Amino acid sequence: MTTPAAAAGTALGQPWSSGAARTPDGALSVAGLDLRALAAEHGTPAYVLDEADFRHRARAYREAFEHAFASIGTGVDVYYAGKAFLSVAVARWAHEEGLRVDTATGGELAVALRAGIPGADIGLHGNNKSDAEIDRALEAGVGRIIIDSLGEVERVAAAVRARGGEPAPVMVRVTTGVHAGGHEYISTAHEDQKFGLSMAAAHDGAPSPALTALRLVLDHPELRLLGIHSHIGSQILDPSGFEVAAHKVMGLRAELAAQTGVLAPEVDLGGGFGIAYLPQDVPLDPARLAKDVASAVQGACVEHGTPLPRISIEPGRAVVGPSTLTLYTVGTVKDVTVGDGPEPFTRRYVSVDGGMSDNLRPALYGAQYHAELASRVGDEAPVLARVVGKHCESGDIVVHEVRLPADVRAGDLLAVPATGAYGRSMASNYNHVPRPPVVAVRDGAARVIVRRETEDDLLALDLG
């Protein structure tokens, strides 16, 4: 076990985790643990997860939403969206903090079950669930299966018929047409994409696919309609999209009730709550967000004359994103002259021992990150730098633009904050680079919760 730093030092603030600080001699620490000591013991690159920060954010979302919705007279369930990052330890922490666990594949479901999360506290999503995934979810007695297509209604019903037993609790995922999110690829409620069932009526006046699916669920005795699900996108910083979507879903719920006499008991408003990646970013405030969304839900229910549903949400990034930093070691440092016009400038390329295999987001979405030296503060004035990885790809960029001390050099430790969501979970073995460990830090002590991959792990799959 690594020894704690002598003193925690000065807190860094966003986009770092709440336990990140600078020690009196200029190094970074997390939860009282000096990252130089952590690197010496666990190596780099490594994801360093501040457990108290994770737990605090999980609790903050649950309490904010419970409070806001209790004040209008209904209850809330918060599901931690495991796609952002799931391991046995974090599934347990989320559950201990009163959250349920949302899974998107059989693999995520397996992790949640391995963590001992009761089936009733697990949800299963997926736009292309296999029969095996549906069966496994039924076997585990999951609290809800979120249906994503018309064909899936019959497939889940058939699986229940084959097994016998209680009707399966299902939600229907709908697309509201609200366009929100940081990048086209992470925006999920506009019409022209693969998720959910559109609320828009067909051109020939036929009912919308969303309404058709809901009615089809009601026609199947093997299914119990739990509710309607809407997830509008990810890394959303403007709360108004959630309010508009909530309004639309309440309208659909009322329409279904008018047509069938069945009022769906629950509505899930998804995840997607945006965080700070850069020091100047303004993240969503859970208390403010919850209040605004609760008031939109209440307003829509009054307008439609329907009782309030029970609400659920599925934050992933907002819980785990800021809790984690990636710790790298600097290797090559190279100055490149950019531009051949009248004002060429120099960009310092700082190569680290990871890259797009441990953080795909800059290459995939042009995502922006921040970085700072972690082993010392640096002696010289900052210069414009680009942090790049070690992969055979010029788009292998970790941080597009950041100012680093001019004396940054090989052997320095560099930390990139806010890499907890969709970092390890989207990591790859490109160029046969083993994936880094996830090291959880709490009260000055480190614990490896996902170990580093080895070359033997990679070669174990190669049958020659």
Ligand SMILES: Cc1ncc(COP(=O)(O)O)c(C=O)c1O
């Ligand atoms: C259905 C669903 N729920 C929850 C999430 C979690 O999103 P985020 O990590 O942005 O909160 C996603 C991902 O965008 C999703 O597709």
Ligand SMILES: N[C@@H](CCCC[NH3+])C(=O)O
């Ligand atoms: N993977 C995305 C978010 C997608 C969320 C899943 N629907 C990201 O890194 O931002």
